[in-house]
Amino acid sequence: MSGVLRLLVARTPTFILLTAALSVAGAPVPAWAAAKTAIEIVPGAKSISPEENAMTADPARGSQHGTILVDESVRDESTGTETNLFRHVRAKIFSNEGRRLGDIEIDHVRDRGLLKKWWGFTLLPDGTVLETKQSDLKEQELASSRGRAYVALKTSLPGIVPGSVIDYGYVLQEPGFYSTTRVDIQREAPVKLFRCRWVPYIGATASFGLLHTEGLSVTMTRDQRSVLVTGADLPAVLDEPYMPPDSESRASALFYYRRSGSKPKDFWDLEAQRLIRRATTFTKEKPIAQAMLSIKFPAGADLMTKLRAAYDWASVTLRNTTRRTAEEAEAVRADDKEKPEAWKTAQDILAAGEGSARDLDFLFFGLARALGAEAFPVLAADRTDHYFNPGFLSIEQFDWTLVAVKAKGDPDDKLVFVDLGSGLPFGEIPWWLAGSRAFLASAEGHRVVTLPVSDPRKNVSETHVKISFNLDEGTSPFTTVTDNKVQRGLSARWRLRGLGPEERAKELENYCGASGDIEVSKAQAPNLEDATADYHLKCEGSRMNSNFHRDLGGYHFGFMGPWVEETPRFTSPTRTQNVVFSYPRIDHLILDVEAPPGFVPSGAQTPPTVESAFGRYALLISVTPEGYHVERLYALTAVAVLVKDYDPLRQFFEEVARADATSLGFKRAPGP
Known part of the structure; x- marks a missing residue:
């Protein structure tokens, strides 16, 4: 992998498995004294302090428009039945452009999130206090999926002028808990004090870590019950054109649950074996052999030519239900005999003439093996959002399935990566996957591979x-x-x-x-x-x-x-x-x-x-x-x-x- 492409590889964070008291399902909760990670989320003072009043813009530190004085939160998932998010932000504004720090957006799922508490106010230089009521928050739908509407409560704090101090906070309650949460430590303005406490569900294996905190004043403290991340005098992360995604360009904390307390290699080897079993079970020998009879292979073709022929045949024969046109999707919705979304074997796909993106990749996995190639399922991340990080022990970080093929005995640098159903030619994968690392599954375990970048002469x-x-x-x-x-x-x-x-x-x-x-x-x-x-x-x-x-x-x-x-x-x-x-x-x-x-x-x-x-x-x-x-x-x-x-x-x-x-x-x- 060249030095340039190494830019697309995430740096490995420090991950810590919490103590047995936190990870053993069903363990009784001890009667602790006050935890050393405990913090209290309350509104800030309704007056500008002398220290705040003396603060001025410092373009050299990225504070030409404003400074975040406090960014603190508590995410309490301890019961396992609900999540309570406590949040408080206070900031000093130095310019008209800095007023955007008072644009507030609270994301949640409609009919599931409950805003239990809210406050928001602007402190003007002359001492005037301008309040924002909870009724001033207006709901805006962001997206919908599987019957759920993802919405944001939005408002802008009023009357903000240079020299103002803003202060807002809330308590949001949602049922259950998220399996993975990333919290930004750095923002678009400098942060004077950052604090984030996570209280995970005691009945699950919880892990956490820091990403991209090198050279920053960020510490992590934990006790038997929770973890506290603290940062001080953090520089701003300015928006620059063509920069990496937020998750890779600013410091953040990652909190997540995983299936077991395995070491990284054991974890990924186990996931590789699971994926191989799933792909092998999917591709039964008989339907694959029948499909091979329908493919016209050139006389005397070598392995790669045969693989290309099989790929081209499947591309024109089978439809990708994940990438239907709007008209095709509408026709399916109008069909009372709509087929189930999840197919279980290659036979289902071949009989229906269509399948999901993963189904099609698994089918090509079977065709490639039947042709005598070594074939491997590959999981990849969308690098416009985040990079695959082997230190993050969760398959939730993957967005895409691919297949890697090569002749038996060839080294990994001979691997050819394909994505049946993408509409791309054999040997090409979507650009938002290329140039980064990916997870390759084999019967022996896992390998981390680099997905090649497309040749510019083809694009x-x-x-x-x-x-x-x-x-x-x-x-x-x-x-x-x-x-x-x-x-x-x-x-x-x-x-x-x-x-x-x-x-x-x-x-x-x-x-x-x-x-x-x-x-x-x-x-x-x-x-x-x-x-x-x-x-x-x-x-x-x-x-x-x-x-x-x-x-x-x-x-x-x-x-x-x-x-x-x-x-x-x-x-x-x-x-x-x-x-x-x-x-x-x-x-x-x-x-x-x-x-x-x-x-x-x-x-x-x-x-x-x-x-x-x-x-x-x-x-x-x-x-x-x-x-x-x-x-x-x-x-x-x-x-x-x-x-x-x-x-x-x-x-x-x-x-x-x-x-x-x-x-x-x-x-x-x-x-x-």
Whole structure:
């Protein structure tokens, strides 16, 4: 694994298994004296203290907008039947932008969460106290799943001005308890004092740990009943473009329950054996053998060619029920004979012609073994949200199932990772999994493997654009046709498939650049119903304010538009977080601009080619009898870039931006 890709590997936290009194199910609760981890959550003072009044902004510490004076909470799950969350936050505001610290959001599940207590107030510099009532909290639905609505209670504390102190808190009660909870220790502003106490359910095996606290004043104290995390003078984590996810860019505490008190290796080996048993049971020999008879293998094909043929056959033969189009999902809901969601064997999948994403991966696992390959189930995490951490002993951190295959006896660097049902070709996996570590299961135990990043030469976007000018209306009509390969357009394609017809049409217009200045008359993405097809986008429209009129003596026109995905812009001269991109890629723009009647090209200077360790850029401009022919080639070859390499990365994109600002000139045609 290269040094760059190591950026996508989570640092291993320190995890501590609590004492036997906490982990033995059914153990009686002793009559403790006051626990050394106990803290009390109460409202702050309703006046600004002299110390708070003396505080001023310190941009060097990230407190130019505000400072969090206290962030403290208690999560009490001790009964096992309910969770009581006690929270208190107090902050000093230094600027108008700092007012966002008074934007409050309390997430919970509708009809399950109960807000038992609330307070919120703003202390103005003149001593005025502005109260916020519980009735001022307004509910907003965030998402719904399996009949549950996930909502947030939102409000903004009133009257916040520079120099104010805000204070709010609440007690939220919910039934049961969460199997895993991550609590951020760092915030978008510096934190003067952080305290978080966890009181786990005594009847389950509880574990906890700290992540990304290196160099910070963070300590952990525990007793027989609970654990207390304390932090002091914690720096802010500023939002930076293309930074790692929150879980990997700021200090946090992780609290979770697990099945046993096994050591890490034993835990993961056991999970590997369970996964292998599940996959093997799923792929019965007879239905797999019958499926093999339907696959046409090229004569004299080697193992990898046969595996590719089996993968291609299954991709076009079987539907992925996890990734239905909105129309397919609606048809299933209307069908009284809807099939059950969970299949138990390969025979069910083959008979129905469809299965979930995991079902399809397990099926390919069986096909690969029948062809004589070594095949392994693989569990992976979505790296846009978090990274797989072997020190976190829970399979809940995984979001995706894959299959790894190789010839018997080959080393692991010959492994080929596939995701049947993703619509991607053999040997490709979704970009949000690639570049990070994953969990591979074998009969002998587990292995931690690195998922390879896709080759940029496969992730190609080719866009053909034709632009003309209507001098009477001052507009510039255009047509675009974009062909995207492999990872290019994968996310957009999946999103479009999941939208209903009206929403899809609107989203397509957005993809074509619909805005106040651009009017889109046609927006199409053909073959969305084919899960294995590449993503194609066809657009027709007009830029409404080109301001090119007959009475002008000359005109300059920028070739950039919605047909070019904006390249990253890094405006800050410094950087604290590593840079993480989605995937390496190549974008090829082929643009023809037609000169309007009475005008001819006045010429344009081709900028120099830009070369760097992170990519390449070239812009070719030529004058044609009709106007201009422009070709733009942009290659991004990096996935993750270390902070130490930020300056040359920033310089690369600055040079790209300067080249993209090249304009095409027109002048009046010679003649009477």
